[in-house]
Amino acid sequence: MGRAPCCDKASVKKGPWSTEEDTKLKSYIEQHGTGGNWIALPQKIGLKRCGKSCRLRWLNYLRPNIKHGGFSEEEDRIICSLYLSIGSRWSIIAAQLPGRTDNDIKNYWNTRLKKKLFGKQRKEQQQQQQASRRGNALRHHGTVNKSNSTIPYWPQQQQQLPVAPSYYNNNNNMASSDHINPIEKLSKFGAQFMDESVYNNNANGYGNAYYFPLLQGQSSTQMVDLENYDMGFDDPRRVLCGFEFVYGDHHNQIMGTSNSHGYEMGPLISSCPSNYEAMLQDLSTTTQEYDTHLKILDSNAV
DNA sequence: AATTCTGCCAACCGCTTGTCA
């Protein structure tokens, strides 16, 4: 037996919205808000639309300050980085791009950005292959061109990576040899984790920092910083380890390099009383295992 | 000029998650 429909499909209009419908919905919401009940909204306004449809229309099109099209290079870069880190969680990606909707980003990714990137990656691989063929002769004359330093959106190995375990991934079916679950690992060392929603409710202005496993009872500025342990921002190993990333001043404050908000890593260490060093060692082992994995992939690819 | 193909994107569908009684 399927789920009960959210509305009477027979009496509800579907398809593109007319200007009249848009005007009705927009002016009502601007004057009265949604009233916290989308299902009841269309009836109040006299629209023959499903509540879900109204919500979508408002969020994706009518809401103020919505941008359509014309994605900048910077936005491309952010989308790519986040996609690499967290996958197709469009709402989270959209939250990092003011004025963009999850639907817009999803469409943009599926129709253009994906092709653009894969095309770019293929092109670079071809160039590398050509360059390596020419390599000996060029080296012989001391004229190897180092100018092709464009940083790809993601590393060459990205497509070959094993499925990344995620903080959010509830899939418990993975073989234990596939990866080391960071949550289990941290728990082993005595850490407890704050639910993401709890963290969001407690967030005190650090809007970008939604994705961290937090030690229960800690503030948002006392986050765990394991994913950056011996890893660069774009290093896929941090995904393999299952940690999300920190950036900007979060990273600095956590790493203690600038300490701009007056916090250091002390709370983390004291909250993982068993053996912080052992935990880092464990993660180090994970990255070494992954390095080996990459080398095997590389040698197979040759 | 007519037809077919392709890319784009708004909107829908249905599953998951959150909330509340």
Add this chain to the structure above:
DNA sequence: TTGACAAGCGGTTGGCAGAAT
């Protein structure tokens, strides 16, 4: 603790417009 309901979310679809043949 449980069940019902609403909201949130991501995958998919369908129609339109422009390009290609």
